[in-house]
Amino acid sequence: MAPARAPSSDPVRTTDRREQTQRRQEDRILEAASDEFRRSGLRHASIDKIAEDAGISRSTLYRRFPSKDELLGTVVVRFRRQFVREISEKVNGLDPRAAVVEAFCLGMSHVSHDDLLKRVLGDNPDTLDVLAGFSAPQVEDMVDEFSRGIVATLRAAGASMPDHQLRLAAEIQVRMVVSLITAPSRALDIDDEDALRDFAETLLAPMIW
Structure with a gap:
C-alpha cells in the first residue's frame, strides 16, 4: 500500500490565518493602548505597559506602531x-x-x-x-x-x-x-x-x- 500523502499546504488559507492572527494582535494592542491612555494620559502612557497588557514584546509593538503618536492616532x-x-x-x-x-x-x-x-x-x-x-x-x-x-x-x-x-x-x-x-x-x-x-x-x- 502506498504511503499516505501529507496534506498539501493551501497558501490562501495560510494567508487568511496569518491575517486573522495579525488582526487579533492589533485589536489587543489597541485595547491595551486605549486603557493606558485613559489611565495615564498621552504624555505619561507607558509603551512597556501597553506591550505587556497586549501580550507582546516592546519590539513587536514598535514594528506595528513606530511611535506613540501613530499608536494614538x-x-x-x-x-x-x-x-x-x-x-x-x-x-x-x-x-x-x-x-x-x-x-x-x-x-x-x-x-x-x-x-x-x-x-x-x-x-x-x-x-x-x-x-x-x-x-x-x-x-x-x-x-x-x-x-x-x-x-x-x-x-x-x-x-x-x-x-x-x-x-x-x-x-x-x-x-x-x-x-x-x-x-x-x-x-x-x-x-x-x-x-x-x-x-x-x-x-x-x-x-x-
Whole structure:
C-alpha cells in the first residue's frame, strides 16, 4: 500500500490565518493602548505597559506602531469608527430631524464624558486635529466615516436632500460638538440636556430636509 500523502499546504488559507492572527494582535494592542491612555494620559502612557497588557514584546509593538503618536492616532480612528456605528444604531428608525437631534445629543454626551477623549484633549490640545479630523486628509476621512452611517439612516427615514448637502450638514454638526466641548459657550450649558436638545431641535434639525 502506498504511503499516505501529507496534506498539501493551501497558501490562501495560510494567508487568511496569518491575517486573522495579525488582526487579533492589533485589536489587543489597541485595547491595551486605549486603557493606558485613559489611565495615564498621552504624555505619561507607558509603551512597556501597553506591550505587556497586549501580550507582546516592546519590539513587536514598535514594528506595528513606530511611535506613540501613530499608536494614538490609530486608537482615535478606531474610537471614531465605533462612535459612528453607535450613533447610527441609536438613531435607526427615527425621522430625519429627530435623528439629527438624537445624534447631536448623543455626540455631546459621549465626547464630554469619555475618559479617553478627555485625556487626549487635556494632555495635548494639538491632538484635536487628529481627534476631530479637522486637518487634511483627516477631514475627508471623518466626513466619509460619519456620512456612511448617518446618510443611510437619514435616507431610510425619509431625508431627500442631496448627498453632498447631507455630508456637509454632518461635518458642521461634528465640528459644532467638538467646538462646544473644547471652547464652551456662555450661551449654551453643555451639561443641560434639555438645553442641548432644544438647541438641536431649533437650530440643527432644520438643516435636514
